[in-house]
Amino acid sequence: MKKIVILISGRGSNMQSIVNAAKAEQWPAQIAAVISNRPDAEGLIFAHQHQIPTAVVVSKNYPDREEFDAALLAQIEQYSPDLVVLAGFMRILTPQFVHFYAGRMVNIHPSLLPNFKGLHTHQQALQAGVSEHGATVHLVTAELDHGPILDQARVAVLPNDTEDSLAQRVLEQEHILYPRVIRQIVEGKMELSA
Numbered sequence: 001m002k003k004i005v006i007l008i009s010g011r012g013s014n015m016q017s018i019v020n021a022a023k024a025e026q027w028p029a030q031i032a033a034v035i036s037n038r039p040d041a042e043g044l045i046f047a048h049q050h051q052i053p054t055a056v057v058v059s060k061n062y063p064d065r066e067e068f069d070a071a072l073l074a075q076i077e078q079y080s081p082d083l084v085v086l087a088g089f090m091r092i093l094t095p096q097f098v099h100f101y102a103g104r105m106v107n108i109h110p111s112l113l114p115n116f117k118g119l120h121t122h123q124q125a126l127q128a129g130v131s132e133h134g135a136t137v138h139l140v141t142a143e144l145d146h147g148p149i150l151d152q153a154r155v156a157v158l159p160n161d162t163e164d165s166l167a168q169r170v171l172e173q174e175h176i177l178y179p180r181v182i183r184q185i186v187e188g189k190m191e192l193s194a
């Protein structure tokens with residue numbers, strides 16, 4: 001069984017889609033823990049309800065990014081994961097942390113990378129007037145939203161789309177895309193090399 005640790009900061013709907021798919025599709029993998037940097041992350045409730053170990057590492061308890069990342073890494077390592085999954089984890093990670101998990105840490109970003117890195121991606125897409133938008137699963141490398149692309153999901157941008165309506169349709173696709181990619185990784189059908 002491969003061990004997966006999922007990092008969240010909030011709602012955790014992508015984490016939920018992964019937990020549900022792993023169970024329904026009987027992946028050769030176990031969600032070893034869900035770890036949040038925010039004690040009030042809603043997703044922690046779902047993890048508790050599903051008997052998944054949880055932990056919280058609060059950034060403001062550490063003097064700097066290096067010490068926070070060291071504490072986070074120590075917490076993650078308690079579960080000896082094969083794969084670290086960032087699912088709405090809203091922290092920029094230090095190069096040392098990223099290097100430690102090189103080739104075994106993935107992220108989902110709500111745009112068709114390399115377009116629209118960073119925050120407010122749906123607003124960026126509407127402002128740019130693109131006809132297609134979507135989500136990307138990529139390996140995490142030191143530069144934000146730059147790692148090798150593993151897979152993408154596309155949605156058409158509709159004439160009346162608002163930031164919310166577009167976000168909603170992209171999120172529906174994220175919930176299909178992210179479990180699909182992670183399943184391929186844990187089943188050894190997708191090679192990861194950073």
Ligand code: GRF
Binds near residue numbers: 008010011012014089
């Ligand atoms: C998702 O849109 C994801 O792509 C982005 O942050 C959002 C997290 O949503 N990185 P959730 O916490 O998984 O519901």
